[in-house]
Amino acid sequence: MAFSMTPVWRWFHRWTSPPNFYRIARPWALGLMLVGGVALLVAWIWGLVFAPEDYLQGNSYRIIFVHVPSASASLAMYLSMAILAVISLVWKIKLADMVLRQCIPVGLTLTALALISGAIWGRPTWGVYWIWDARLTSMLVQLFLFIGMWAIHTAIEQQKLADKATAILVLVGFVNLPIIKWSVDWWNTMHQPATIRITGETTMVWEMLAPLLLSMAATYCVVAALVLYRTRWEILYRERKTRWVQDELGLRGQA
Amino acid sequence: MGYFDSFSDFIRMGNHGVFVWSVYGITVFTILGHWLGLRLQKRRLVTEMQRLKKRGQL
Known part of the structure; x- marks a missing residue:
């Protein structure tokens, strides 16, 4: 008997159906926000x-403790968005487009936060808020990519076309991600190279490293929760003409 | 208090207070902004749909 993938696909389609995801995302969003919020507070203190x-x-x-987590999360966000863009373009999963759409404002916020906190940090450390260094400039390009995605998705009225154009822009802009990541190694930048390394030595004392790692983990949780909350909203909005959403919003009981 | 000798030392952060505190302030503001913005959007959708419903266009 031939091995069939059909049951897996059937399960996958059922799992990613908007009403199902709307339902199961709620406890995850709540839990991640709670854990992430408490952990962020502890890490900051x-x-x-x-x-x-x-x-x-x-x-x-x-x-x-703000700069590194937001910068790192913004890059992870872009990577996830590229994966979602491929899923959306190749397999046409509706949910991927919805998540992708709501990753834009969160990614934009994280990138802006990394740039702003870096600029404020630069003033007392380098003596300037901004220089046209490879790391800073490539990060600014990422900010413009996020603004571009938002603009394109807003400008195109037809939903499917807007989703497709956004996914393509995400993939075109993907070339910028390795440039940001390795800019500090490829060029002589004012920005210092990575302190935390998965391979090789981490050059930071434990008393500073521990709260940094905690703040990073906490930021990832909060970001994931925000994306889930926003995706729930996106599902409600896109399916607003359906029966189940009107039930959910308490609109059907009324005369 | 922790690493610092006094509360005012903690606030001053060795003359870096204005930089450190503005970064943390902006961060809290953006997180709250996302939360409030989402609530507002949802409320707007519900009122808009209630309006359509009353007109019988839903």
């Missing part, structure tokens, strides 16, 4: 109150 001062930068380095 740890980083702001208990971590020691940096011997070179003084207390300004405490910006790291």
Whole structure:
């Protein structure tokens, strides 16, 4: 008997159906927001109150507990969006388009937050808010990519076309992601290279590293929760003409 | 108080207070912004659909 993928596909389609995802996303969103929120609060108090001062930068380095998590999450967000774009273009899964659409404002916020916190950190550390260094410039390109996605999705009236154009833009802009990631190694940048390395030595004392890792994990949780909340909203909006959404919004009981 | 000698030291952050606190302020503001914006959007959708329903266009 031939091995068939049909049951897997059937399960996958049922799982990614908007009403089902709307239902199962709620406890995940709540849980991730709760865990992420508490962990972020602990990480911030740890980083702001208990971590020691940096011997070179003084207390300004405490910006790291916002800067690195938001920058790292923005890159992870872009990577996830590229995967969603492929799923949307190849398999035409409706849910992928909905999640992708709502990743845009979150990714935009994270990129802007990384740039703004970096600029504010740059003033006391480098003496300037901004320089046209490879890392900063490629990150600015990412900000424009997010703005572009938003603009394209808003400008195109027809839903399917808007989703397709956005997915293509995500994939075209994907070339910028490795440039951001390795800009500090490829060019002589003002921006310092990565401190935390998965392979190789991490050059940071434990008292600073621990709250940084916690703030990163917490940020990932909060970001995931925000995307889930926003996707739930996107599902409601796109399916607003259906019976189940009108039931959900309490509109059908009324005369 | 933790690493600092006093609360005012903590706020001043060795003359870096204005930089550190503005970053944390902006971050809290953006998280709250996302939450409030989403609530507002949802409420707007519900009122708009109630309006359509009353007109019998839904």
